[in-house]
Amino acid sequence: MAESVTIARPYADAAFKLAKESGAQGIWSQRLQRLALIAQDGDMAQVMGNPRLSAEQIAELFISLSDDSDPILANFVRTLAENRRLALLPEVSRLFDLARSQEEGVQEAVVYSAFPIDDAQIAALMQQLEPRFGTRLTARVEVDPSLIGGVRVTVGDQMLDASVRGKLDAMAVALNN
Secondary structure, eight states: OHHHHHHHHHHHHHHHHHHHHHTOHHHHHHHHHHHHHHHHSHHHHHHHTOTTSOHHHHHHHHHHHHTOOOHHHHHHHHHHHHTTOGGGHHHHHHHHHHHHHHHHTEEEEEEEESSOOOHHHHHHHHHHHHHHHTSEEEEEEEEOGGGOSSEEEEETTEEEEOSHHHHHHHHHHHHHO
16 A cells, blocks of 8 residues: 555646646546546456556557547556556555645545435534634545444544444443553
C-alpha cells in the first residue's frame, strides 16, 4: 500500500499541475476516475499484464476506452503505460482528488448509515460536523446495514463513529481495560 502511494504520488502531482494550469481540475478529476475504473476492470488487468502487448498498444486501448480526445491526457496515459504504472490509476485518482480538496479547502465526508439518509439530514449533519473537523465538507453517503443504527463518518484519516455498533465496541474496550 505505502509503496503504491509513493509511486503514484508523482503522477498525481503532475496531473494536478496540468489540471491547475488549465483551470480544469474538475474535468481532470472525472477523467482520472474514469481511467481508474478502466484500470480496475478484471479483463483490463489481464491486458495490462499481457507481455505480448506493447505499452503503446495498451495505452491506445486505455485512451479509446476513456472516450476522451484530449492530447494531454493521451500523453499522460502513454507515460503511465511506458512505465507500467496504469494499474496505479485508482491511487493516482485518489491522490489527485485529495490534492484538489486541499487546494479548495474542502474535504469529503463519507457517511456510513444503516439506512438511507435524505438531503435535509445530510445538510444538517454536515453543518454540525464542519466546525468539528475545521473545514468545509461534501458528503458521500453509503448504506452499511451492519451498523444497526446511527452513523459513522470518515473525513480524511479521522473517524467519528456514532453507530450502535461503534458504541458497543467502545463499551467492550472500556470494560476490558
